[in-house]
Every structure is written in C-alpha cells, then in structure tokens.
Amino acid sequence: MTEKSFLTTKLDEALGWARKFSIFQYPFVTACCGMEYMATACSHYDVDRFGAGFPRFSPRQADVLFVVGTISHKMAPVLKRIHDQMAEPKWVIAFGVCTCTGGFYDNYATVKGIDTILPVDVYIPGCPPRPEMVLDGLMKLQDKIATEHRTGERPAPEPRPDILEV
Amino acid sequence: MDTTSTPDHEHAFETRDMLLNIGPAHPAMHGIIRIIAELDGELIESADVEIGYLHRAFEKMSENVDYNGVIPYTDRLNYVSPLINNMGYCMAVEKLLGITVPERCHYVRVILSEISRITDHLTCIGAVSMELGAFTVFLYMIKAREFLWDLVEKVTGARLTVTYCRVGGVKADLPDDFRAPCEKAFEETRKVIKEADALLTRNRIFVDRMCGTGVITKEEAIAYGITGPFLRSTGSEYDVRKDCPYAVYDQIDFDVPVGSKGDNMDRYLVRLEEMEQSMRIVEIALSQMPDGPVLVNPETGRPIPASEMVDLGKLGEISTISGGCAVTAPSLEGSGRGAHPFIATDEKRAFLPPKEDTYGSIEGLMRQFKLVMHGHGVRPPVGEVYFPVEGANGELGFYVVSDGSGRAYRVRVRPPCFAIMSVLSKLLVGGSLADMTPTFGSVNMIGGELDR
Amino acid sequence: MTTSSLIESVTTEFPEAVTATHSFRGDDTLVLQHQSVLDVARFLRDDAALQMDFLMDLTAVDYSTFGKGAAPAFFASSGVNVRSSSQIPDEDPWPGPPDEARFAVVYHFYSSTHRHRLRLVAPVDESVDDLDSLTSLWPGADWLEREVWDMFGIRFRGHPNLKRILMYAEFEGHPLRKDYPVNKRQPLIGPSN
Numbered sequence: 001m002t003e004k005s006f007l008t009t010k011l012d013e014a015l016g017w018a019r020k021f022s023i024f025q026y027p028f029v030t031a032c033c034g035m036e037y038m039a040t041a042c043s044h045y046d047v048d049r050f051g052a053g054f055p056r057f058s059p060r061q062a063d064v065l066f067v068v069g070t071i072s073h074k075m076a077p078v079l080k081r082i083h084d085q086m087a088e089p090k091w092v093i094a095f096g097v098c099t100c101t102g103g104f105y106d107n108y109a110t111v112k113g114i115d116t117i118l119p120v121d122v123y124i125p126g127c128p129p130r131p132e133m134v135l136d137g138l139m140k141l142q143d144k145i146a147t148e149h150r151t152g153e154r155p156a157p158e159p160r161p162d163i164l165e166v
Numbered sequence: 167m168d169t170t171s172t173p174d175h176e177h178a179f180e181t182r183d184m185l186l187n188i189g190p191a192h193p194a195m196h197g198i199i200r201i202i203a204e205l206d207g208e209l210i211e212s213a214d215v216e217i218g219y220l221h222r223a224f225e226k227m228s229e230n231v232d233y234n235g236v237i238p239y240t241d242r243l244n245y246v247s248p249l250i251n252n253m254g255y256c257m258a259v260e261k262l263l264g265i266t267v268p269e270r271c272h273y274v275r276v277i278l279s280e281i282s283r284i285t286d287h288l289t290c291i292g293a294v295s296m297e298l299g300a301f302t303v304f305l306y307m308i309k310a311r312e313f314l315w316d317l318v319e320k321v322t323g324a325r326l327t328v329t330y331c332r333v334g335g336v337k338a339d340l341p342d343d344f345r346a347p348c349e350k351a352f353e354e355t356r357k358v359i360k361e362a363d364a365l366l367t368r369n370r371i372f373v374d375r376m377c378g379t380g381v382i383t384k385e386e387a388i389a390y391g392i393t394g395p396f397l398r399s400t401g402s403e404y405d406v407r408k409d410c411p412y413a414v415y416d417q418i419d420f421d422v423p424v425g426s427k428g429d430n431m432d433r434y435l436v437r438l439e440e441m442e443q444s445m446r447i448v449e450i451a452l453s454q455m456p457d458g459p460v461l462v463n464p465e466t467g468r469p470i471p472a473s474e475m476v477d478l479g480k481l482g483e484i485s486t487i488s489g490g491c492a493v494t495a496p497s498l499e500g501s502g503r504g505a506h507p508f509i510a511t512d513e514k515r516a517f518l519p520p521k522e523d524t525y526g527s528i529e530g531l532m533r534q535f536k537l538v539m540h541g542h543g544v545r546p547p548v549g550e551v552y553f554p555v556e557g558a559n560g561e562l563g564f565y566v567v568s569d570g571s572g573r574a575y576r577v578r579v580r581p582p583c584f585a586i587m588s589v590l591s592k593l594l595v596g597g598s599l600a601d602m603t604p605t606f607g608s609v610n611m612i613g614g615e616l617d618r
Numbered sequence: 619m620t621t622s623s624l625i626e627s628v629t630t631e632f633p634e635a636v637t638a639t640h641s642f643r644g645d646d647t648l649v650l651q652h653q654s655v656l657d658v659a660r661f662l663r664d665d666a667a668l669q670m671d672f673l674m675d676l677t678a679v680d681y682s683t684f685g686k687g688a689a690p691a692f693f694a695s696s697g698v699n700v701r702s703s704s705q706i707p708d709e710d711p712w713p714g715p716p717d718e719a720r721f722a723v724v725y726h727f728y729s730s731t732h733r734h735r736l737r738l739v740a741p742v743d744e745s746v747d748d749l750d751s752l753t754s755l756w757p758g759a760d761w762l763e764r765e766v767w768d769m770f771g772i773r774f775r776g777h778p779n780l781k782r783i784l785m786y787a788e789f790e791g792h793p794l795r796k797d798y799p800v801n802k803r804q805p806l807i808g809p810s811n
Contacts, residue, residue: 031613
C-alpha cells in the first residue's frame with residue numbers, strides 16, 4: 001500500500017467528518033420497532049441532531065438502511081433487493097432484536113437475523129430498543145464512517161458464526 | 167402489434183390499463199402491504215391486496231410456551247396499544263380458568279387500556295395526516311404520545327412492549343402519585359388534540375381528500391365483519407365496551423361517538439372524539455376506583471433490596487431480614503408494597519407471585535417454581551372459550567382451547583384490522599390513486615395484528 | 619333471548635345436523651355435521667329471532683394431538699404432587715373434542731340486534747371436499763377461509779379464490795397443523811437456519 005500524502009489524508013478525514021453528519025437513511029419499517037423509530041425521529045429525541053433526520057424512501061438516494069422490525073421469509077427477498085438497489089457507500093443498521101437474531105420469534109416464518117442475508121454494520125438489540133439506545137447505535141455508526149475515512153479501509157462486517165444445529 | 171388494420175390516428179386514443187405495484191416497501195403502505203392496482207389513467211380499476219409480510223406465527227408460538235409466556239407475544243400483536251391485547255388475552259384465560267380478579271385490578275386494566283387506546287388513535291391520525299402532507303400534526307401527535315408513554319412507563323416499567331397483565335392480575339399497582347402526572351399528560355394531550363383539530367378539521371386540503379373517499383355503508387361493513395371506529399363511522403353503534411361490557415365498563419359513564427357517512431373524514435372525527443371519551447373514562451375510573459392498598463408498616467415491613475436479602479440469608483443472619491420485605495430492581499413503585507391482594511386474584515395456582523415474595527419467602531419461591539418450571543405451570547381445565555374486548559381497531563377476540571396441560575392447545579386471535587383490510591380493495595376500486603393514501607391510512611392497519 | 623333457548627331454536631330447526639351442544643363458561647356451542655354449515659349459517663343470519671349479522675371469526679383447530687401432550691418433566695413425578703386442573707371447581711365441564719375427525723372448523727357469530735353470541739363447530743377431516751364456503755352469505759368469510767386453508771389445509775367448496783394469504787406460494791405444508799414443526803423454515807433466500 002502506498003504512503004498517502006498529508007493533504008489527501010486530511011481531506012479524507014474531512015470528508016469522513018462531513019459524511020457522518022449527513023446520513024440519508026432509508027427506514028425499512030415493518031413492525032413494533034417502527035413505533036420506537038417514530039419516537040426517535042420526532043421532537044422528543046430528535047434524530048436530526050445527529051444529521052440523520054431526513055428519511056429517504058428511495059433506496060437510490062439513501063446511504064444507511066435502517067432495518068426496523070421483524071423480517072419474515074416472505075419479506076426477505078424484498079429487503080435484499082432494496083439493499084442491492086442502494087448505491088455504495090452504504091451501511092446497514094439492524095434495529096431491534098428480531099433483525100439481530102430473530103428474537104423470540106424462533107419459528108417457521110421469520111428470518112434468524114438479517115445478517116444471514118445482508119452485511120450488517122451496527123446491531124441495536126432491544127425489543128424494541130429505547131430511543132436513547134438507537135441514538136447510541138447511530139453514534140457508533142458515525143464513528144465507523146469516520147474511521148473508514150481515517151484509515152482508508154472499510155472494515156468488512158464480521159462473518160456470522162455458523163449456528164449450531166441442536 | 168398489427169398496425170396495418172387500423173389507421174394511425176386511432177392509435178393516438180388507444181389507452182391501455184397500467185399495472186402498478188405499490189409496496190410492500192412503500193412508506194404509505196406502512197411497510198408491509200402490497201397492492202397490485204390496475205389503473206385506467208388515474209382511476210383504480212382493480213386492486214389486489216396482499217398481506218402476510220409480517221407473519222410471525224403468533225398462534226404457533228402460543229402453543230409452544232406456557233400460558234403466562236404468551237403475554238409478551240400479545241404485546242406485539244397490536245403494538246400501538248399493547249395493553250388492550252394483554253387485557254384481552256388474560257381475561258380469556260381467566261374465563262377459561264373460571265377465576266375472577268379484584269375490582270381494583272379491573273380498574274387498573276381499564277385505565278391502562280384506555281391510555282393505550284389514546285396512543286393508538288394518536289398514531290393513526292398522525293400517520294394519516296403525515297401521509298396527506300400535514301407533517302406538523304404528526305410531530306404534535308407523537309409528542310402527545312410521548313407524554314402518555316411516560317405515564318405507561320411509570321406504571322409498567324416499559325414504554326411499548328409492556329407485558330403488564332398477568333393471568334389473574336396485573337404486575338404492579340398504580341404508583342402512589344399517579345393522578346398528578348396523569349392529569350398533566352392529559353392536559354398536554356388535550357392541547358395537542360385541540361391543535362390538531364384546528365389544523366385539520368377545517369383544512370381545505372385535508373377535508374377535500376378525506377370527505378367522500380373510502381365510503382362504506384353500514385350493511386357492507388357488517389357483512390365484512392368490520393368493528394371498531396371503522397364501523398361506528400357508518401352509523402352503527404356496536405362497541406364491545408357498551409354491548410358486551412367486560413371488566414368495569416358498565417360502571418363507567420361514557421359516550422360512543424358515531425359517524426353517519428362512513429367516509430374517511432367520519433373515521434377521523436370518530437377517532438378524535440374517542441380519544442376525548444377515553445380520557446373521560448380514565449378520569450372517572452380514577453375517581454371511583456376502590457381504595458388503594460395499605461402501605462407496609464415501616465416497623466415490620468422494612469424494604470431492602472432482594473440481592474442484599476439473599477446475601478444476608480447466605481450468611482445466616484436471619485434475624486436481620488425476618489419480617490423484612492424485599493424490593494427488587496428495577497423497582498416499580500407499587501410492586502414493593504403489600505398490594506397484591508387488591509390487584510390480583512387469590513387463586514395461587516394461577517397467579518405468579520409478586521417478585522418480593524419470590525425472593526423473600528420460600529413459599530413465594532415455590533409458587534413461582536410451580537408456575538414457571540417446565541412440566542408445571544398454570545393448568546386450566548380442558549375447554550374452549552372466546553373472549554372479546556374492544557381493541558383500538560374493533561373487536562379483539564381471543565379464542566383459547568386448553569387440553570388441561572400447561573400450554574394452550576390453540577390460541578386464536580380475532581384481529582380487528584384483518585376484516586377491515588379484506589374490504590380495502592373494494593373501497594379503492596373506482597376511486598383515484600390519490601385516494602388510496604387516506605383510505606388506507608384510516609384503516610389503521612397494524613401489521614402485528616393483521617398478519618400475527 | 620336466553621342462552622339455552624338459542625341452542626334450542628337451532629336444534630329444533632336442524633335436529634339431524636346438530637350432533638352435540640354445550641355452554642361451557644357461558645359460550646353457547648353447537649357441534650354440527652359439516653355438510654349443513656351453510657344452511658345453519660343462513661338460518662342464523664335470516665331468522666328474525668336470531669339475526670346473527672356478524673360473522674366474527676372463522677378458524678380451525680387441529681385436534682390430532684389433543685390430550686396426548688408431552689409427558690411432564692421428570693421432577694413432576696419426583697414426589698411433588700402437581701395438582702391436576704380438575705381440582706379447579708367446574709360444575710359444567712367441557713364435553714371434550716367434538717369428534718373423531720382431525721380438524722374442527724370453528725365459527726363465531728354475533729347478533730348486534732339481540733347481542734348474543736353463538737359458536738358453531740364443524741368437525742372435518744383432511745380430505746373434506748363438501749364443506750361449503752360462507753362467502754355467499756358474508757363476504758368477510760373470504761379472507762378468513764383463505765387463512766384456514768393456508769394454515770390448516772382445509773378446503774372450502776365454492777370459495778372464489780382459495781389461495782395462500784399469510785404465507786408465500788412456494789411454502790409447502792400447513793404450519794398450524796400439529797405435525798408441522800414450529801421452526802421448520804422454508805426460506806426463499808438465505809440459509810435455512
């Protein structure tokens with residue numbers, strides 16, 4: 001890897017700083033977590049303070065996919081397609097425990113965590129997570145975006161460990 | 167296409183129907199409904215509504231957990247008013263068991279389910295108005311909902327998925343100082359409703375889009391099994407709280423608002439008035455609720471944290487903790503008091519012991535064990551019951567079949583918005599595409615309840 | 619109309635069709651031969667004394683494992699006496715599952731005029747092909763019957779559009795049947811678990 005010059009590194013950092021405060025999010029809202037998503041987005045918790053106040057309902061214009069609520073097997077192809085339609089660079093937040101692992105809906109209808117079909121950057125567990133927790137997750141994503149520019153590398157999402165058959 | 171047989175100028179007027187797919191990932195479809203509409207210009211010629219994108223197998227899961235274990239799943243049926251679902255399920259199981267709960271418990275349940283109803287209607291009206299462009303109203307409504315959720319949190323410890331009711335009671339009594347924050351929250355809510363009313367009810371854009379769209383007659387609505395505000399907007403007065411009163415609704419004086427035209431505007435107005443009535447119910451219930459529990463005598467019932475009590479017990483310092491009363495963390499005010507006789511049934515085979523008993527006495531621990539461990543549990547007699555309550559969208563019925571074991575043999579929910587969604591395609595046909603948004607919004611489709 | 623007279627009026631009208639009745643916990647219930655469901659439902663809706671205008675709910679129960687539940691855990695027989703549910707007092711016990719048939723289709727009716735409710739239970743088998751659809755009487759039965767088909771695989775004769783409603787077309791089997799394992803997934807994309 002070639003040594004980067006001082007100027008480009010600084011420029012990249014500035015870009016990362018700007019980018020982390022201009023998140024255009026796509027809320028893929030399906031279930032109960034949507035209520036807490038609404039609460040986070042509205043006046044009391046005001047996600048706009050973090051530069052992520054502007055939901056785009058077109059995947060082509062969004063750069064963070066918020067997967068909010070249980071994903072069923074019927075829904076999974078739709079979610080995958082939305083994710084494929086988003087332009088790089090893109091990030092995914094798994095909002096709520098159903099999207100992280102399937103939660104307590106361990107049954108024939110639901111996907112056991114969206115990371116079986118998409119790469120996920122930040123997991124926000126909770127059923128549903130409180131708005132404070134969502135904001136915390138959002139800040140973690142911002143750090144990740146900034147780091148990406150500082151180091152020039154996008155850390156690959158961790159591979160999901162194989163689930164043991166019991 | 168064969169262009170030789172017809173002259174070119176006729177092609178200029180040839181129109182073809184367009185097939186438009188809306189959803190499931192469409193904001194106006196609330197994320198989980200797909201409508202395949204056939205359009206002639208702007209008019210909808212046919213609409214095929216597809217549901218099931220949020221099917222989470224509630225009914226199958228209920229067969230695989232014990233009776234109390236179903237309660238968290240009921241929270242997530244109609245997740246905008248979880249307390250009503252809790253209440254409906256618990257009352258169905260109580261009916262199956264043949265037990266009754268104390269009057270104060272009924273009042274607590276009624277108060278909380280009416281608060282839930284307000285949050286549900288606030289969300290519904292907020293969402294409709296947002297989809298019609300009135301974003302301010304949405305922000306106001308969510309603000310009011312936040313005040314009510316604070317109230318719910320004070321009582322139940324959670325904002326949304328509360329799991330507050332138990333078979334045979336509720337988790338904790340109302341906190342001592344419930345009245346003051348309740349009044350405050352209602353004051354804020356009334357302010358918001360007034361503002362929303364001023365912004366919407368005579369707003370030209372809103373009225374034009376709501377009036378005369380999505381019209382349904384009373385007979386049609388009944389034939390489709392529609393209940394709740396949607397039915398009442400057509401002029402029918404059916405309300406489970408009035409017609410088949412449960413809990414203490416027959417002792418509370420309230421009005422059931424009824425519309426006349428059965429269009430979107432009437433549904434909006436009915437919901438607006440129902441919120442006021444719900445607040446009235448809560449106020450009346452608070453004033454005529456039987457007296458609260460007596461506080462534990464500080465000399466005999468000194469509350470100490472449960473963990474501390476266990477530690478002292480391990481050291482053998484029984485004398486320090488005997489007669490003491492454990493408090494558990496996170497402690498809800500109310501659960502630390504000897505209040506359960508007032509809010510729960512005395513049937514020990516059905517009601518989970520209060521946490522301070524579980525941690526504080528061997529009898530309590532044994533009771534907990536007997537009700538929670540695999541192979542034990544609440545065991546209703548074999549049988550089947552159906553119990554309806556008035557959900558925010560209409561009649562919410564629970565049909566429970568028991569085979570006498572610790573798990574329900576079958577739990578069926580009668581989801582109120584399932585019936586309303588089945589009529590949706592009929593309401594859309596003939597209208598313009600733009601009418602789809604207010605009509606769909608006024609259905610108040612809640613995915614968890616529709617697809618279960 | 620009092621509860622027992624509700625059952626009585628149907629029983630006198632359809633003496634052959636009604637195989638059993640009960641009022642467990644005050645819920646009036648008629649067990650019917652499944653061939654007569656449509657006729658009885660029409661009578662319930664049109665009779666002046668009954669006027670059951672709402673078809674509140676339509677569902678089914680798979681009775682194939684009823685009473686054959688898993689044996690209690692080992693500590694249940696460790697000398698600790700687990701009280702049986704029969705000790706909860708019950709003057710009017712439930713008579714038991716309706717029939718030898720595997721499924722029971724359950725209808726709940728309500729009359730908004732007389733404010734009474736009635737439950738119809740029609741035992742059917744998997745291969746049933748002469749259970750009539752109620753869509754001709756209540757259009758609301760359309761989706762409810764589709765759901766029963768989707769979840770249990772019970773066919774309704776004369777239904778205009780009997781296809782899956784909650785699950786997707788590629789799904790095999792009927793998930794609410796007792797022999798369908800709760801976590802047997804059939805994903806469209808992604809790994810199965």
